[in-house]
Amino acid sequence: MTACAPHAPTVGGWNSLDAFDNKQQLDGLEATARDGGGEAAKGKPGFSGPYHHPAAGWGAAMSVGRILLRERTLLDGPRAIFRMNHEGKGFDCPGCAWPDDTKGLHLDICENGIKHVTWEMTHKRVGREFFAEHSVEELSGWSEFELENKGRLTEPMAYDAATDHYVPITWDDAFELIGRSLRELDDPNQASFYTSGRLGNEATFLYQLLARELGTNNLPDCSNMCHEASGRALKAALGTGKGTVDLADWEATDALFIMGVNAASNAPRMLTALAEAHRRGAQIVHINPLVEAAASRTIVPHDVLDMAVFRSTKTSTLNLQPRIGGDMALMRGMAKAILEMSATDAKALDKEFIERHTAGFEEYRAVCEATPWDDIERQSGLSRADVLKAARVYRNADRSIISWCLGITQHEHGVDTIREIVNVLLLRGNLGREGAGPSPVRGHSNVQGNRTCGIDHRPAEQFLARLDEVCGIESPRGHGLDTVRTIEAMHRGDVKVFVGMGGNFALAAPDTPYTQAGLRNCELTVHVSTKLNRSHLVHGRQALILPCLGRTEKDQQAKGLQSTSVEDSMSMVHLSVGMKRPASPQLRSEPAIIAGIAKAALPGSKTPWDWYVGDYDRIRDTMSKVLDGFEDFNRRVRLPLGFRLKQPARELVFGTPSGKAGFSAAPLPDVIPASGTIALGTMRSHDQWNTTIYSDNDRYRGIKNLRTLVFMNAQDMADRGIKELDPVDIVSTAKDGSVRSLEGYLAVPYDIPRSCAAGYMPEMNVLCAIGDYSTQSDQPIMKHLKVTITRSA
Ligand SMILES: Nc1nc2c(c(=O)[nH]1)N[C@H]1C(S)=C(S)[C@@H](COP(=O)(O)OP(=O)(O)OC[C@H]3O[C@@H](n4cnc5c(=O)[nH]c(N)nc54)[C@H](O)[C@@H]3O)O[C@H]1N2
Ligand SMILES: Nc1nc2c(c(=O)[nH]1)N[C@H]1C(S)=C(S)[C@@H](COP(=O)(O)OP(=O)(O)OC[C@H]3O[C@@H](n4cnc5c(=O)[nH]c(N)nc54)[C@H](O)[C@@H]3O)O[C@H]1N2
Numbered sequence: 001m002t003a004c005a006p007h008a009p010t011v012g013g014w015n016s017l018d019a020f021d022n023k024q025q026l027d028g029l030e031a032t033a034r035d036g037g038g039e040a041a042k043g044k045p046g047f048s049g050p051y052h053h054p055a056a057g058w059g060a061a062m063s064v065g066r067i068l069l070r071e072r073t074l075l076d077g078p079r080a081i082f083r084m085n086h087e088g089k090g091f092d093c094p095g096c097a098w099p100d101d102t103k104g105l106h107l108d109i110c111e112n113g114i115k116h117v118t119w120e121m122t123h124k125r126v127g128r129e130f131f132a133e134h135s136v137e138e139l140s141g142w143s144e145f146e147l148e149n150k151g152r153l154t155e156p157m158a159y160d161a162a163t164d165h166y167v168p169i170t171w172d173d174a175f176e177l178i179g180r181s182l183r184e185l186d187d188p189n190q191a192s193f194y195t196s197g198r199l200g201n202e203a204t205f206l207y208q209l210l211a212r213e214l215g216t217n218n219l220p221d222c223s224n225m226c227h228e229a230s231g232r233a234l235k236a237a238l239g240t241g242k243g244t245v246d247l248a249d250w251e252a253t254d255a256l257f258i259m260g261v262n263a264a265s266n267a268p269r270m271l272t273a274l275a276e277a278h279r280r281g282a283q284i285v286h287i288n289p290l291v292e293a294a295a296s297r298t299i300v301p302h303d304v305l306d307m308a309v310f311r312s313t314k315t316s317t318l319n320l321q322p323r324i325g326g327d328m329a330l331m332r333g334m335a336k337a338i339l340e341m342s343a344t345d346a347k348a349l350d351k352e353f354i355e356r357h358t359a360g361f362e363e364y365r366a367v368c369e370a371t372p373w374d375d376i377e378r379q380s381g382l383s384r385a386d387v388l389k390a391a392r393v394y395r396n397a398d399r400s401i402i403s404w405c406l407g408i409t410q411h412e413h414g415v416d417t418i419r420e421i422v423n424v425l426l427l428r429g430n431l432g433r434e435g436a437g438p439s440p441v442r443g444h445s446n447v448q449g450n451r452t453c454g455i456d457h458r459p460a461e462q463f464l465a466r467l468d469e470v471c472g473i474e475s476p477r478g479h480g481l482d483t484v485r486t487i488e489a490m491h492r493g494d495v496k497v498f499v500g501m502g503g504n505f506a507l508a509a510p511d512t513p514y515t516q517a518g519l520r521n522c523e524l525t526v527h528v529s530t531k532l533n534r535s536h537l538v539h540g541r542q543a544l545i546l547p548c549l550g551r552t553e554k555d556q557q558a559k560g561l562q563s564t565s566v567e568d569s570m571s572m573v574h575l576s577v578g579m580k581r582p583a584s585p586q587l588r589s590e591p592a593i594i595a596g597i598a599k600a601a602l603p604g605s606k607t608p609w610d611w612y613v614g615d616y617d618r619i620r621d622t623m624s625k626v627l628d629g630f631e632d633f634n635r636r637v638r639l640p641l642g643f644r645l646k647q648p649a650r651e652l653v654f655g656t657p658s659g660k661a662g663f664s665a666a667p668l669p670d671v672i673p674a675s676g677t678i679a680l681g682t683m684r685s686h687d688q689w690n691t692t693i694y695s696d697n698d699r700y701r702g703i704k705n706l707r708t709l710v711f712m713n714a715q716d717m718a719d720r721g722i723k724e725l726d727p728v729d730i731v732s733t734a735k736d737g738s739v740r741s742l743e744g745y746l747a748v749p750y751d752i753p754r755s756c757a758a759g760y761m762p763e764m765n766v767l768c769a770i771g772d773y774s775t776q777s778d779q780p781i782m783k784h785l786k787v788t789i790t791r792s793a
């Protein structure tokens with residue numbers, strides 16, 4: 001509480017949690033908890049039409065109440081929430097990677113962050129009795145919700161093939177089993193080390209050190225499915241794989257273009273930034289085939305007055321609904337319009353910026369001129385008039401930010417599209433100055449930090465050379481395996497040991513049956529986890545579940561209480577300190593587990609693993625010698641807001657071959673589905689966190705008790721004789737011609753362009769063939785599956 005006391009007057013509404021002090025309300029909430037969320041969510045599937053209320057507000061408050069009740073964290077929950085995202089004194093929200101409020105004016109939280117934290121803080125436990133009672137075969141029949149809802153894992157468990165049960169194993173025996181399996185490999189490249197993006201920076205550094213000391217760069221991560229396209233495009237264009245703006249830029253900009261992100265569900269703290277931008281008169285353009293909840297109004301959840309009087313703020317000045325994959329054509333159209341304007345409008349282009357800081361402008365101008373408006377309209381699915389509206393907003397803004405997430409990256413042409421976004425920014429010099437630049441919204445809370453700290457299957461020579469020099473190892477130089485290639489190698493028997501540092505590989509990866517067959521083909525699968533999930537049940541010949549501390553929990557080591565650092569979407573690195581007693585005394589921290597594995601796998605290692613684990617400052621000291629921008633790490637990370645990693649591109653220093661920011665001049669791809677086929681995008685509901693499903697509801701899309709659905713254009717439904725909530729079969733055709741299908745999904749008529757449809761991951765991963773990854777980014781094409789949809793027989 002002390003952390004936020006100075007700001008108490010601005011705190012209110014549901015944040016003050018007054019809502020929970022009233023017995024009557026509590027009873028009401030308890031009743032809703034029983035009917036609304038979770039176990040009871042087996043009611044009749046329902047679609048109540050699109051959501052017309054502001055995002056966040058009281059709907060969010062009720063949802064939070066339900067979750068706190070369900071996890072029985074009514075007392076601890078609020079206490080923890082007050083300590084979240086608070087200037088080095090609390091823990092970083094393990095939810096999304098949206099940056100923390102820099103002014104400390106608000107309680108920096110959101111509905112989904114609270115769900116996420118309370119899900120981790122639950123009082124429920126999965127102990128050895130649970131595993132003795134339920135065989136793996138039996139658990140395999142449980143839903144994702146039922147598995148995770150059993151609570152926190154409490155002790156290391158090993159799979160016993162004779163009984164088909166997980167049985168307790170000591171930490172030492174578990175490490176010895178992993179160590180032996182790794183030592184016995186013919187080649188270290190027969191091991192693969194996956195990272196899900198919430199691993200803290202210190203553990204990340206040790207994890208990549210373990211892999212490289214062992215001799216492999218097989219470091220697949222969730223980024224391979226998430227923002228690989230952003231990294232590659234920005235690196236090629238600007239010489240840096242990250243965005244260049246921070247929250248202060250969001251607060252200063254004149255125009256925000258929000259592309260392919262469902263902010264109200266997946267980055268809800270962005271709502272505050274959007275509302276503030278609107279209040280001060282900035283333009284906000286949403287570009288999304290679906291009009292998501294963030295694209296209309298929000299009640300700023302921090303604002304007591306707004307909550308009390310239901311006052312909402314607009315969060316949009318223009319909504320454009322391109323077809324799935326139509327964003328590059330839209331960006332091309334905006335660029336073409338700006339170039340056309342420049343004939344009569346001397347300020348449409350920033351000629352001086354283009355001259356001094358960019359390369360390739362003339363080729364780009366030529367390609368824009370050569371792209372006919374007809375193509376732009378057909379490929380974007382937008383009229384020329386609509387494209388011009390966006391172009392005018394862009395022209396009239398002195399400073400613009402273009403922000404994007406998975407709706408842009410998970411496509412065949414993701415890299416070209418992001419380069420086109422950069423092209424548009426460069427035309428008006430929207431780079432290297434306040435309030436302007438590219439701003440990818442990252443997913444997991446530390447996915448960006450993972451890459452910064454060495455989780456990269458294609459590491460740069462400069463990084464490896466420094467690592468070797470400082471740590472006294474000899475890193476392998478060959479490229480390692482990413483997520484898709486790890487799965488393929490498992491099938492061939494080339495990867496025999498798989499370690500999952502968090503995450504849920506069996507469900508998150510594409511082509512579910514193929515991925516799961518790969519995991520089953522491994523000699524050993526190891527999962528470091530907080531909760532039971534599908535990946536524990538789809539296992540190798542030998543399997544371990546190693547339970548770890550969550551971010552909310554105290555991490556006590558030889559030299560006392562430890563903190564860990566994370567990097568948000570906008571390159572701010574700051575500390576996170578747990579505050580809760582661990583869910584079980586047997587839990588270990590991720591650094592300690594990595595060190596345990598390393599000591600067993602590398603008996604001759606000169607790395608002082610235990611010494612590092614005793615005091616994470618020592619890991620940070622080593623990191624400061626290896627990683628660019630981490631100088632004086634221990635001091636700077638303890639500053640109230642941490643520190644911002646330098647972005648050379650922001651200073652207009654470009655690590656590109658030309659030393660300039662590069663325009664790209666790619667031709668427009670053809671993204672129009674063949675006649676009769678539909679482009680299907682997979683996405684998240686409001687009540688899920690990747691593979692963690694909190695309930696079967698999707699409040700902002702009007703969905704209740706239903707996940708096996710497909711949102712369709714009403715005319716596309718009528719053409720196929722499909723009515724609301726009719727069962728349909730969905731058949732996808734992969735690049736190699738192979739087909740996959742899902743049957744009996746319910747069709748939901750929705751405001752989405754013709755020949756476009758959407759449904760939920762991870763259920764729909766079945767439809768995404770392993771070979772259907774982008775040749776530009778190697779990312780699975782999870783937003784553009786080619787499908788046919790017919791009424792079920
Ligand atoms: N509560 C919650 N928060 C999360 C997560 C979660 O599961 N739950 N996941 C986290 C992670 S790891 C990530 S990566 C992010 C993901 O955050 P998002 O990118 O918001 O994730 P999705 O739900 O996949 O939604 C993709 C959005 O892109 C739109 N879209 C689909 N195709 C296209 C297209 O062709 N063009 C455009 N312009 N838009 C398109 C969809 O309509 C949808 O609004 O969120 C993070 N935050
Ligand atoms: N079709 C389709 N597939 C997709 C996507 C899509 O849009 N469409 N999105 C992709 C994206 S962007 C991503 S990021 C991936 C997500 O892939 P992952 O990151 O692999 O999956 P999650 O569901 O986030 O992992 C949840 C599990 O993490 C564990 N966990 C939670 N907290 C901790 C912790 O503090 N430490 C450790 N060690 N474990 C913890 C819990 O056991 C929990 O069951 O999915 C990808 N898959």
Ligand SMILES: [Mo]
Pocket residue numbers: 222225226443444
């Ligand atoms: Mo992600």
